[in-house]
Amino acid sequence: MSEKLQCLIIGAGPAGYTAGIYASRAGLKPVIYEGMQPGGQLTITSEVENFPGYPEGESGTVIVEDIRKQALHCGAEIRSGEVTKVDFSKRPFRLVIDYEREVFAETVIIATGATARWLELESESHYRGFGVSTCATCDGNFFKGKIVAVIGGGDTALEEAHYLSKIAAKVYLVHRRHQFRASKAMQDRIHKTPNIEPVLDAVPVEILGERQGFSRQVTGLRVQNTKTDAFTDLALDGIFVAIGVTPVTELFVGQLELDAHGYIKTHGARPLTNIPGVFAAGDVQDPHYRQACTAAASGCKAAIEAERFLANE
Ligand code: NDP
Numbered sequence: 001m002s003e004k005l006q007c008l009i010i011g012a013g014p015a016g017y018t019a020g021i022y023a024s025r026a027g028l029k030p031v032i033y034e035g036m037q038p039g040g041q042l043t044i045t046s047e048v049e050n051f052p053g054y055p056e057g058e059s060g061t062v063i064v065e066d067i068r069k070q071a072l073h074c075g076a077e078i079r080s081g082e083v084t085k086v087d088f089s090k091r092p093f094r095l096v097i098d099y100e101r102e103v104f105a106e107t108v109i110i111a112t113g114a115t116a117r118w119l120e121l122e123s124e125s126h127y128r129g130f131g132v133s134t135c136a137t138c139d140g141n142f143f144k145g146k147i148v149a150v151i152g153g154g155d156t157a158l159e160e161a162h163y164l165s166k167i168a169a170k171v172y173l174v175h176r177r178h179q180f181r182a183s184k185a186m187q188d189r190i191h192k193t194p195n196i197e198p199v200l201d202a203v204p205v206e207i208l209g210e211r212q213g214f215s216r217q218v219t220g221l222r223v224q225n226t227k228t229d230a231f232t233d234l235a236l237d238g239i240f241v242a243i244g245v246t247p248v249t250e251l252f253v254g255q256l257e258l259d260a261h262g263y264i265k266t267h268g269a270r271p272l273t274n275i276p277g278v279f280a281a282g283d284v285q286d287p288h289y290r291q292a293c294t295a296a297a298s299g300c301k302a303a304i305e306a307e308r309f310l311a312n313e
Pocket residue numbers: 048049050119151152153154155156157159176177180181204242243244245288289290291
């Protein structure tokens with residue numbers, strides 16, 4: 001017999017877990033499906049200094065685990081399992097878990113977040129996982145005393161560069177423009193760190209390395225200067241790509257209105273999608289702020305909307 005839920009939450013980052021806290025307290029008996037990467041982007045974030053309630057700063061992993069514990073404490077049920085299909089054409093909505101199990105839900109809160117983008121260079125594909133990474137906290141330790149590059153000019157890139165400067169001997173911070181996009185606080189921190197060398201106006205064009213059978217070793221990064229068109233080869237051992245994120249919305253193509261970049265369209269400040277009863281929270285619908293704090297807040301709003309939606313019926 002298939003199961004029928006009042007509120008099903010897809011995704012397990014600050015948005016999903018916070019929605020779980022609020023939906024539980026509203027008596028909706030929410031079930032959270034954690035999917036492939038429980039914890040989301042926060043689990044690959046080293047130091048978080050701007051999430052309220054952690055005056056000394058804390059690692060992203062600890063923060064998201066704390067929110068998860070709070071969701072459990074409030075009564076949310078958390079299941080490991082991936083939602084592999086959705087049908088929002090009528091209520092109760094039909095969802096398929098791990099390609100086989102069917103669940104029906106009166107309301108759905110989507111909090112599937114976003115994933116790191118890659119450069120999409122052909123050479124990059126040869127070295128992904130072999131010296132090219134999108135996660136300094138996961139892979140930084142492989143580069144103790146070595147030379148690495150971080151690519152990007154946003155807060156993520158500068159944060160990763162700062163984290164890696166404590167492990168690697170030297171960090172090139174490669175950015176395609178002359179001005180970083182990151183906050184002033186992050187820029188000040190980078191400028192005060194002697195083993196970080198900014199390489200500006202530089203577009204990565206090729207990842208250099210040696211390949212023999214299954215063995216692969218990154219040896220450098222070729223960049224092209226946007227002002228002079230000159231190529232420079234930086235000799236290094238590892239590359240961390242930090243050039244932004246792509247929303248995780250493949251599952252919803254043809255089911256919900258998405259914008260040109262794949263973000264779920266929500267209505268004004270409210271987390272309403274074009275389907276009544278389906279709500280979207282966190283990075284999956286937010287190309288602007290993308291903070292753990294704003295994700296948590298929109299998870300809260302989505303759960304309140306779900307509660308009111310059911311109460312008004
Ligand atoms: P951003 O979109 O802010 O920055 C992406 C960076 O990558 C930009 O500098 C961009 O260059 C560059 N870039 C994009 N595509 C390419 C490409 N193909 N080749 C080379 N460079 C490229 O993403 P972030 O992940 O840094 O940040 C996302 C959001 O999360 C932001 O709102 C940020 O403030 C926030 N954040 C906050 C943190 C904090 O407060 N502690 C920590 C981390 C993130 P260009 O500038 O030229 O567009």
